[in-house]
Amino acid sequence: MNIKRIAELAGVSKASVSRVLNNHPSVSPELRAAVETVVRQEGYEPNAVARALARRRTGNIALVIPRPAQFAFGHAFLTEVMRGVGAALEAQSLGLQIITSAGPASLSAIHRDRSCDGIVFAGIWADDPLARHLDDAVVPVVVVGRPSPQLAVPFVTMDDEEGAYAATRHLLARGHRRLALVNGPASMWSVNRRRGFQRALLEAGLAFDRSLALDGEFSSDSGQRLMAKLLARPERPTGVFLASDVMAYGALAAARQTGLSVPGDLAVAGFDNFPFSALTEPPLTTVDAHAFTLGFRAAGLLLAALRGETPVESQITLPMTLVVRSST
Amino acid sequence: MNIKRIAELAGVSKASVSRVLNNHPSVSPELRAAVETVVRQEGYEPNAVARALARRRTGNIALVIPRPAQFAFGHAFLTEVMRGVGAALEAQSLGLQIITSAGPASLSAIHRDRSCDGIVFAGIWADDPLARHLDDAVVPVVVVGRPSPQLAVPFVTMDDEEGAYAATRHLLARGHRRLALVNGPASMWSVNRRRGFQRALLEAGLAFDRSLALDGEFSSDSGQRLMAKLLARPERPTGVFLASDVMAYGALAAARQTGLSVPGDLAVAGFDNFPFSALTEPPLTTVDAHAFTLGFRAAGLLLAALRGETPVESQITLPMTLVVRSST
DNA sequence: TCCCGCCCTGAAACCGGTTTCAAGGCAAGG
């Protein structure tokens, strides 16, 4: 069933059917009624692809996460970003296409094949070469996270240096002096979090003890392993800041296995504020990374661009908020 | 930039450019070289929408979850299903469109507007009226979960009755005699889980105590509240089966607050086996619902249908596996 | 030498819509 056939059945032209379907003002009530009757009888739905071609708008935007699907959908931070993007698009009844595992070739295709009206780019942590292809897109692009200081592309990122700083200051305020850092793998986020951690230490007149800073992989396993390692040291730390909640879950397990109480013997602070972090034993003190908002605002910037607006601010850095629970 | 312009620049016809781009066998090396040079110079990428229209294949499939995005992307079970679907599609380099909050109208549109080549339907729990529109789709549809016994639509569901049965039997085998049930809201899943629970009790010669069976909403809050209620009873249960891990997290918290030890005073078994369930204190005994596999297999059925194959089995019920940890 | 068939290429039709443009009908105004 297509528009031509509907037109024949209703005894009108394709153009008229199109006008009726798009609520064009200049159609007579009779014609409208005739067309609508046929449309209903036949259960006709216009072909979305043909419509997109003619209108030069697909009505959906892509969230590109250049990682395997297995990883992207299993990652609490990224699914929260999806949630934010999805919520923003839903309000405008736009479609959401999630593209995972995009290599440089397919990425460059997405940028120029007009299969979507705009792109939100997320999940690039290291200074990825993929980020270089960002500005040759033919549709608006917004990045979650900060791709690279040079690029002029709009982005929404978090102030993770401030977040790490706040968490560390909180640990210091609780009286801890030997603080450990379990960071993520080298990436734009990790560098900032380490910087915030260090800054808080220096301001408190404490030296940054390199041997108390280890790098994990954002997994609970790595958190547990590294925490165990730190606790096995002759002078073990009394507080630890982990650059991700998931690693903190591992750290809590490690403390338990070592027979230490949290926060009595060890204060633990994480970063992300995933939903589960309120349910750990004890509930985790952490920095809320506002992942949902990151996605929501990024989609908002994109929608503004699609409407042709030029937002006053197109490079946004969200402030982080410390969530104090019982683990510190 | 379009195919016509490329053709002009290369001094050939549109048809030839198309043949080169699609690796058609009958093109001379010279023509191929000429076209490829221009394509590279201009950074040309064929318009995906026009291509989809001409080919009558969009190259992407839709995962429809008729719930608000806020809910769908925040739900551990559903994101696992997404992960499975995504992983299956990624292997075939097909696109994934996630459609949330589809009301009856937009749902019927998705089924017939040819904006995707196939549909995986998930997230319907109750006997939703939406399920009735399933068979008027013009593209193949596969459902995650069992929509309704009458419908002949292909589906992949879990054997949750057996799962609940296994968990309950496990609790009984641990010597518990007063067992409580915290079920989800009325839905196709919940009915089965209750049935499995009851069957295990009856087989053990125990009566099903209606006052020990409560219905929550799959949230940790409701789990905590209902568990507290159950523990406040004069004769409190010594074991509980909760129809979702998230509710079990709440139950663990309730036990802690009541000063009861798990599994000493109360054995707790959940259902889902979310990643976090290995990290609770104590780690949670639960039934693995294989959400990832549910999505993966559903996408597999769809891919088979798209290839024109008729799978021997198009209505699949996955067996559940009990994961015994320290909470029982 | 002529004819046949294959290889390569381009013209044109097609996918299924939207939009422009022109024209017919009719009411209002001069």
Add this chain to the structure above:
DNA sequence: CCTTGCCTTGAAACCGGTTTCAGGGCGGGA
């Protein structure tokens, strides 16, 4: 009564590809 202009409608162009079909060139067989 004629002109003007608005309202409504249809024909045709267009969006940007793919695919069919027909034809030209060329090599091989008779």
